[in-house]
Every structure is written in structure tokens, then in C-alpha cells.
Amino acid sequence: xxxxxxxxxxxxxxxxxxxxxxxxxxxxxxxxxxxxxxxxxxxxxxxxxxxxxxxxxxxxxxxxxxxxxxxxxxxxxxxxxxxxxxxxxxxxxxxxxxxxxxxxxxxxxxxxxxxxxxxxxxxxxxxxxxxxxxxxxxxxxxxxxxxxxxxxxxxxxxxxxxxxxxxxxxxxxxxxxxxxxxxxxxxxxxxxxxxxxxxxxxxxxxxxxxxxxxxxxxxxxxxxxxxxxxxxxxxxxxxxxxxxxxxxxxxxxxxxxxxxxxxxxxxxxxxxxxxxxx
Numbered sequence: 001x002x003x004x005x006x007x008x009x010x011x012x013x014x015x016x017x018x019x020x021x022x023x024x025x026x027x028x029x030x031x032x033x034x035x036x037x038x039x040x041x042x043x044x045x046x047x048x049x050x051x052x053x054x055x056x057x058x059x060x061x062x063x064x065x066x067x068x069x070x071x072x073x074x075x076x077x078x079x080x081x082x083x084x085x086x087x088x089x090x091x092x093x094x095x096x097x098x099x100x101x102x103x104x105x106x107x108x109x110x111x112x113x114x115x116x117x118x119x120x121x122x123x124x125x126x127x128x129x130x131x132x133x134x135x136x137x138x139x140x141x142x143x144x145x146x147x148x149x150x151x152x153x154x155x156x157x158x159x160x161x162x163x164x165x166x167x168x169x170x171x172x173x174x175x176x177x178x179x180x181x182x183x184x185x186x187x188x189x190x191x192x193x194x195x196x197x198x199x200x201x202x203x204x205x206x207x208x209x210x211x212x213x214x215x216x217x218x219x220x221x222x223x224x225x226x227x228x229x230x231x232x233x234x235x236x237x238x239x240x241x242x243x244x245x246x247x248x249x250x251x252x253x254x255x256x257x258x259x260x261x262x263x264x265x266x267x268x269x270x271x272x273x274x275x276x277x278x
Contacts, residue, residue, distance in 0.1 A: 033113045033124075035241045037163045041113070041124040042131050043236060043243070045155040048118050054152040055112045058123050061149055062110050065137050070128050115238070117201060131158035132245055139253045139261060146265045148258070155257045157198075157234060159243035165205055167213060170235070170242050174217050181231060181246050182218050192225035193218065194250075197235045205237050 042062075046054035111124045125131045135158040142148060160177055163169040182191060195214050197207055214233060215224070232250040236243040247256065254260035 033111065035113055035115065035122060035162065035238065037169070037241065039124055039162050040131050041122050041159050041162075041243075042135060043157040043159060043238075044121050044123060044153050045119055046121065046152045047154070050152045051119070051121050055121050055123070057150055057152050058121070059110055059112075061138065061153070062123065062125075062129075062134060064149075065134055065141075066109055066129055069133065069137060117238075120200070120238075132160060132247065134158065135256065136248065136253075139256060139258070140249070142258065142261055143253060143265070146262075146269075148262045150258055154259050155255070157236060157256055158245050158247070159234075159236060160245040162241050162243045165202055165237050165240050165242040167205070167209065170205075170210070170244075171213055171217065173242070173244055174214055174235075177244050177246065178214075178217055178233070182222055188221060191222045191231055192229050193222055193231045193233060194224060194226050194229040195233045195235065196250075197237065199237045201239045202237045205242075210235060210237075 042058070044054055044058055108126055109129050111126070113122045113124050115122050125134070135156045138149075138156070161173055163173040182193075185191070195211050197210050199205070199207065214235060218233070228251055230248070232247045234243075234245045234247055250256065254264060
């Protein structure tokens, strides 16, 4: 084979290899998950270049607490089965099938969606998981026990629902989310609240316009309290998507910051130790 033919063969192989890789990259990009409207989930902040470790950590942590919250009663229906038959093979097969179904269900609870931004990951949640209930349980457990179960996750902000980041869609979503917490109360109960908008990679939505629009939807019956609100309305504008949720214990749980909660607990322990030795 001549040198020219060899060069052509190498060139053809390199071209085909590049073409296959390019096609796969396009397919992967096409099939990649992105942040879209009408989903729920959790924004988690972490240190730079620790995003993949943070996602892995969140999967383990979230499944641990989801097992406690959502599957605590799943095994109760099978109690006493040892007395209802002698075919161990059948029982073993059924138990194995149930375990596989649980694992399959567990794997669908959470899904990481790339944000394209350093230090921020988004974990999509699927029913029956309620992201607010889940995150609040994790942080309250840390607050009560002092046991920190994370290394890479720094702050967790649960999101009830997302929409496109334009004022019309945000108002529609806000009406839906605000209604059960502010507009379905008996005896004209008044709630003290605060609105906390967060903007990341978005300079289209005006901050004050957003705050005023949400406050108008909350209504004059309720009062703003920035120092110690009972409820905090989180409005997280991330690129072209807006997420919203209503959180409790926002001040107590240090704005849902894991590191700050842990620091505060350690500080209290240190002060108590100093008092004992004085």
C-alpha cells in the first residue's frame, strides 16, 4: 500500500470516528435534562468543582429521609405472613419482587438536572416526595441532634414549582402556591411574612417589581416582618426559570444553610462548656 493510500485510510477512519463522537455528543445534548416549568425540586449549593460529589451525597441523604417519611408503613401489610403458608420459595419470590419494586420506586424519586452554573445543583423530586417537607425534616434533624450528615452540600432551598421567568407566569404560579397558606385561613388569621428573591444569571426581572407583585397577591390582611417572619416566600429566578416555595423556620434554620446551622450549634456547645469550667 502506498503512503498516500495509507494516509487516506487513516484520514477516513479519523473522520468517521470524529463523526460518531460528534453524533453522540449531539444526541446526549438533545436528550439531556434541563430546568423546565412545572417541576419541583431542591437547589443545593456546594463548593466549586464538588458538584458531582454533592449530587451523589444528596441522593443518599434524600433517600434516607424519604424512606423514613414516605415508606414507613409499606412493610406493615406483610406482617404475619410467616403464618400464612408453608411455601418458602413463593414467599421468598414475593419478598424479592417487592424489594425490587421498592428499589425501582426509590430510584425514580430524585433526578439531577444540570444547571450549567458552578456551585449549584438541582435535584428534581417526583411524587410522593414533597421537597419542602423533605428538606425541613433534614434540617430540623440536624438542629435537634447536632449530627451533620453532609460534606459537600452547603445550603438547600426546596422549590414547590417552577415556571418561565416572566412576570405573567410568575404571578399565575404565585396565586396557586400562596392560596393554601395565605388565602384559605379561618377567622381572618394574620400571618407575618417576608419575601426573599434570589437572582442567578438573570437581569431581565426587576427585583422591586417582583417583590411588589408578590406582596399584592399575598394581600393586606397579612403583614411583612423581615426580622422574624412566620413564613418566608422564596422566589428563585435562575436564568429563564423561576422557582417558588413557602418556608417555615427560616431564621431558626439559618436561611436553610447547613453550614450555618452546624456552626451555631458548635458555638452553643462551646459556650456551654466554658460556663461549666468557670
